[in-house]
Amino acid sequence: MVVLKDKILEFHPDTLYVARKDVNLDKEERIEEALDILEDWVKKQxxxxxxxxxxxxxxxxxxxAKGLVERAKVRIDKLCTFKTLMPDxxxxxxxxxxxxxxGKYLYHAHLPTLTKDHYRVYLLNIHSDDFSSSIVNTYYKYLVVISEYxxxxxxxxxxxxxxxxxxxxLLNLVAKCTPMELRQIVTLMTEGYSMRIKQIHIITPSKMVDALLALFRQVLSSKLAKRMILHKNLDTLYEYVPKNILPAEYDGTERSLKKLNEEYLSELSSDEFVKYFEEMYKANTDESCRQSDKFNEQYVGMPGSFRALSVD
Structure with missing residues (x-):
């Protein structure tokens, strides 16, 4: 059995097998065949x-892409295209x-320990109201960098x-998050980086939560909107996310969220990863080489107001 290793992320002994089996890729020959098809397809684009x-x-x-080669092709194409469509x-x-x-405004991290069902928990804690729309945009960019990792x-x-x-x-947060940009980052995460979101937990005792939910419902699919779960405190969160994988600030046994935030930043700013990220930044598209009907078929009408392209 292959043992997965990473400097920050941890895995169960059977995570690789379960992740593959979950999408019918538990046979090595099936994986190799699918990867050969994808490699050949990429070279022809x-x-x-x-x-x-x-x-x-x-x-x-x-x-x-749930083990589906044709869906994987679409995801690769979309991610490359989004890099051209959404340079901001x-x-x-x-x-x-x-x-x-x-760090002056928020700490966040993908928690090292997986749940027993092999789900990765992402935790965001905003601890200051004193932020601007430009800070929100910087946060979105950081999500892109983390997603490449x-x-x-x-x-x-x-x-x-x-x-x-x-x-x-919450009203300050809603005012600083424009629906257009939020829709773009959600689309990028779900359709570009293929984030399979199982649950969205929102922790707040605020009576203004309806304004936040209204914003989220503007940008989430109806399926994802139904996966939002509200919590007034941590007690009910523990019913979904076990304490043992949560940071110390959440009465968990994991190292603090601030510490995890610092560890990610250190790893993401390492020479090795920066070189990789700069290479992947260039993995975009030259739209003059794409058939315009194919662009229109796949991207016109996508969520968000994307930058218009001149396609020959």
């Missing part, structure tokens, strides 16, 4: 600027100083998002 994705990268894409959300490198500054380091069967808003004014 004239509008792809980068044509040499690693097999590890392709396998994780295949798993998040893509830093060309990893701006460590900018991301360090986020997870794309080559993580295996899971889905994500549980936990959003802790107990320490802020």
């Amino acid at each position: 004239e509008h792809f600027v980068k044509k040499d994705f690693s097999r590890d990268y392709l396998e994780r894409t295949l798993i998040t 959300l893509y830093p060309s490198t990893v701006p460590k100083t900018d991301f360090e500054g986020l 997870l794309k080559i380091h993580d295996y899971n069967c889905g994500f549980i998002l936990t959003l802790d808003f107990r320490n802020i004014n």
Whole structure:
């Protein structure tokens, strides 16, 4: 059995097997055949600027596409295209100083320990109201960088998002988050990076929570909107996310969220990862090489107001 290892992320002994079996990829020959098809397909896409994705990268894409080769092709195409369509959300490198500054307003991390069902828990804690729309945009960019890291380091069967808003004014948050940008980052995470979201937990005792839910319902699919679960305190959260995987601030046994936040930033700003991210930044599309009918068929009408392209 292959033992998965990472500097931050942890796995159960059978995570790789379960993640593959969950999408009918538990047979080695099936995986190899599918990856051969994907590699050959990528090389034939004239509008792809980068044509040499690693097999590890392709396998994780295949798993998040539920083992379906045709769906994996669409996901690869969308992610490359989104890098062209949404340049404002893509830093060309990893701006460590900018991301360090986020600590004044929030801490967040994908928690090291998986749930027993092999779900990865993402935890966001906003602890200051004194932020601007530009800080929100920087946070979105950081999510992009982290997503590129997870794309080559993580295996899971889905994500549980936990959003802790107990320490802020929800109306201030809603005012700083424009529906257009929020819709774009949600689309990028779900349709580009193929994040399979199982639950969305929102922690707040605020009576203004309806304004926040209204914002989220504008940008989430009806399926995802139904997966939102409200908590006034941590007591009910523990019914879904066990204490043993939560950080110390949440009465858990994991190292603090602040510490995890710092560890991720250190790893994401390492020379090795920065080099990789800068390479993947270039994995976009040259739309002059794509048939315009194919672009219109796949991307016109996508959620969000995307930047218009001139396609020959």
